[in-house]
Amino acid sequence: MDHIVVVGAGMAGLSVAESLRDGGFEGRITLVGEEPHLPYSRPPLSKEFLTGKGGQAAQEQGVWLRETAQLDALELDLRLGRRAQRLLPGQRRVELSDGAALTCDGIVIASGARARAPATELAGVHVLRTLDDAKELREAMAGVDRIAVIGAGFIGAEVAASARTLGLEVALIEAASTPMTRAIDPRVGTVLTELHRDNGVDLRLGAGVVGFDSGPGHNRVERLRLSDGSTVTAPLVVAGLGVELNTDWLADSGVRLDPDLGGVQCNAHCETSLPGVFAAGDIASWPHPRYGGRLRLEHWTNASEQAEVAAHNLLAGAGSKREYTPVPYFWSDQYGGKVQLLGQAAPADEVEFVHGSPESRKFVAFLGRAGRLVGVLGLRSTPKVMRYRPLLAAETTWDEALAAAAG
The missing domain is CATH 3.50.50.60 (FAD/NAD(P)-binding domain)
Known part of the structure; x- marks a missing residue:
């Protein structure tokens, strides 16, 4: 070549x-x-x-x-x-x-x-994917005291956390029943729900955005209409729609x-x-x-x-040639803590908190499917999460995984 x-x-x-x-x-x-x-x-x-x-x-x-x-x-x-x-x-x-x-x-x-674009051409509605997107959004956030974020996936959740760090009021809107639902089983996702609310986010679950409204006489977003009949007022909107x-x-x-x-x-x-x-x-x-x-x-x-x-x-x-068989890994930084996932966290047949607890907002959870360990998810528990990577690199049964955690 x-x-x-x-x-x-x-x-x-x-x-x-x-x-x-x-x-x-x-x-x-x-x-x-x-x-x-x-x-x-x-x-x-x-x-x-x-x-x-x-x-x-x-x-x-x-x-x-x-x-x-x-x-x-x-x-x-x-x-x-x-x-x-x-x-x-x-x-x-x-x-x-x-x-x-x-x-x-x-x-x-x-x-x-x-980034998937939202269904509006109103000014004040942003997406976040590129460096230029981030520059525009950072400048826009400096001029408001409140934002609405559509979608509580990775980007939406992190933008919400960053906005709270800056002291902004935040409404986070998610059509599913828990944040990050595509990647994380709802039984663990409820902890993320409370994490946002602990930090003062107005979290709206189970409702999607059905319309964008501007104020009289201008072409800038002012209000969102939700599928449950409620509204959210915000001069700046970030759409995290995948x-x-x-x-x-x-x-x-x-x-x-x-x-x-x-x-x-x-x-x-x-x-x-x-x-x-x-x-x-x-x-x-x-x-x-x-x-x-x-x-x-x-x-x-x-x-x-x-x-x-x-x-x-x-x-x-x-x-x-080599086959590509990794242990998938991602992390997300929110509110001063790190959410980490090894493997898969959804769908899962079984969920077990093996270290810490949801109430303490510090834990490691095992996730199982068909009798096997398929995922390890942690919040503010980096060393413990990474300890279990070898279990996911092998075919570890659910019982073997629980025994390893207990040991």
Whole structure:
């Protein structure tokens, strides 16, 4: 191989490039990024960056994934501020929005996702996905004393916590019965409900937003109408409605998309339906033997780990490819504490608090399914959570897991 194109300049794309160099690839690596910025880290955007902790300049410096000298050492052909428009696999060519056409020997799809837009064009309604989104939101929050957040998933929960840190009044609106319901079993999610309320958040559960209203004579949001008939007044709204995956440039390419999870459907080696085309990060789904089906994860750790395996397998011969079978891991910082999850926390047949308690807001919970340990979730219990990672890397029964915790 002489030339590899990586589409996506986030954590996954940069990690692919670094892993290719670590694997001995000396050819040309072209890294394509839709945003004009150098690769940066998304997790701080809803936390330290948004609050300006340590000063705005310090936080802006802290989002960059690598220093300029480190990027220079990789000798990348950076194509930033350009969008991949089309993949022509027969020619091994990627066409870009500036008219350039990149012919290559291997391709890694790491084009990620974009924030799902709310159903309104009113001013004062924001999403948070990119660095520019975060800059706009931080500036807007400095001029208000109250915000409404739609969606209590990862982004919504963290924005709510950051806003409370800044002293703003916060209404957090979630259509489900508990926060972070897609990732965390409701029996544990109730603790997160109380955590928000402990910190003064007006948490509205079981009600979705059905309308955005402006004030008389202007085009700016002033009130939200909810499905239960109630309203929330706020001059600033943050919509955390999930993401839309950046797969439109793959239309007619022959790359198979996952009909259930969305994104690009990969095999256990992170390879797509096209030979020599791999995928990593938010956009990639793949089969995981320990979880009885396919996974697609939108977490920082997965972006890094999957990128390393995809890069290895792109360079490797057929007999030396590695399967990607990680222990999924994510964390979320809220109200001065860390929520951590190893494995899966939903759906679960069994939940057991093995250390601490929900009442103390400090605990470790085991989550089981079909007689096996499938997840470990902790709040303010980092060392204890990470202790149990080996149990999830193996096929540990529920009884064996409880015995390990008791010991």
